[in-house]
Amino acid sequence: MSVRCSGTLFVFLAAVLYSTAGLCMKLIPWSGMALNGGRSIIALGVFGAYLLLTRHKPKLNRWVLLGAVTVCGTNVLFALANKMTTAANAIVLQYTAPIFVILLSFVLLKKKPGRLDVAACAVVFLGVVCFFVESLGGGQFAGDLISLISGITYAGVFMLNDMPDGDPIASVFWGAVGSVLVGLPFMADLPPLGTAGLISMLVLGVFQMGGAFLCLTIGLRTTPPVTASLVSGIEPVLNPILVALFYGELMGPLSFLGAVIVVGGVVGYNVLLTKHKGKKHRNLPVGGSDAASLATEANGAFKAQ
Numbered sequence: 626m627s628v629r630c631s632g633t634l635f636v637f638l639a640a641v642l643y644s645t646a647g648l649c650m651k652l653i654p655w656s657g658m659a660l661n662g663g664r665s666i667i668a669l670g671v672f673g674a675y676l677l678l679t680r681h682k683p684k685l686n687r688w689v690l691l692g693a694v695t696v697c698g699t700n701v702l703f704a705l706a707n708k709m710t711t712a713a714n715a716i717v718l719q720y721t722a723p724i725f726v727i728l729l730s731f732v733l734l735k736k737k738p739g740r741l742d743v744a745a746c747a748v749v750f751l752g753v754v755c756f757f758v759e760s761l762g763g764g765q766f767a768g769d770l771i772s773l774i775s776g777i778t779y780a781g782v783f784m785l786n787d788m789p790d791g792d793p794i795a796s797v798f799w800g801a802v803g804s805v806l807v808g809l810p811f812m813a814d815l816p817p818l819g820t821a822g823l824i825s826m827l828v829l830g831v832f833q834m835g836g837a838f839l840c841l842t843i844g845l846r847t848t849p850p851v852t853a854s855l856v857s858g859i860e861p862v863l864n865p866i867l868v869a870l871f872y873g874e875l876m877g878p879l880s881f882l883g884a885v886i887v888v889g890g891v892v893g894y895n896v897l898l899t900k901h902k903g904k905k906h907r908n909l910p911v912g913g914s915d916a917a918s919l920a921t922e923a924n925g926a927f928k929a930q
Contacts, residue, residue, distance in 0.1 A: 628847050635844030636856045642837035644863035647712025649825035649833065650704065651872045654816050657705035660826075662808015665700065665801045667830020672798045675839055683795040692791060695781040696800025700834075701807060702775035710768025713865030713876045714756055717884045718772035720861045723891055724749045725780035741897055748890035755883030797838060858892050 653660050676683055683689075699719075706715040724746050730736040738746070753773065760769040782796070818826060845853055861884070868874045876884065 632844045632847030633852060633856060635840045636848050636853045639837045639841035639844060640857045640860045642832045644860045644867060645828055645833050647707060647716060647864045648867045648871055649829045650707040651712060651868060652825040653818065653822045656811055657708040658808050658811040659815055661701050661704035661804050662812050663826050664829035664834055665804035665808065668834035669801050669805065671831060671835025672801060681794060683798045684792055685799065686790050688789060688791045689795045692782060692796030693799035693803055695778050696796050697803035698778040699775050699782060700804045702771050702778060706768050706772040706775060710765040710772060711874055711876060712868040713884060714769050714880055715772045716861045716864045717887050718756060718769060719776045719779055720887060720891060721749050721776040722779040725777045726783060729780055741901060745890055745894035749887050752883040752886030752890060755879045759877045759879035855892060858888060861888050
């Protein structure tokens, strides 16, 4: 197997492991805050072992700390959203992160979006509207809103990767520490996990947070960002399928339509952006922007949920 193929396989394994989040969180009878604290305690052991084996010292500076805040925020918000709305809504709305990279790049970094960026934002916005139209009548509006906010914090994580003195691995480690500290006050007087809940918690900590991150870190060393983003597109598809099969939770018709629009819009955007970049490298006049490059990297970078 070639190095590139093995890298793509690691990215695929990471996406599969990440997709277990929805089902496992549904099977744990704890609040989102307590649940996230519990899985973060376990994941810290995995991250700590990795740092020791690789002799990577988790430095701490203002950029790493800012990254840790966004990592912690994404972890907490995603866990809360899974308890307040369907697993499908939570993951798909978080999958809008590359679009928020474009918007934040324009607002904060003054990087003008190209026509393709604007079109992608419009398509994904249409999909998001579908979710909220249905959630207004289904009592899931708050959960959908939190899911969407987690997409914003998730976008912030990827923007910080390019900041001076940043260290993604250290940010994930300290973000997990923050998740534990935030979750501890909510971990008193909790109902027993039971067999299914205990197994789910171990899967979340060891595999969904710890193992998936390590697989993605290894895979991205030899996998182009767009390839990684396309392969990772299995997560927002597999996640709700697992929940539907083993938990019986189904998406509403409008949410399903919104999911198709959002996932299709993000994946299609990456494919078209790659073609445009290829033309640009051949000195042909095409639209594009630095924001677009950041968005592509965001959708193929490490996960922090």
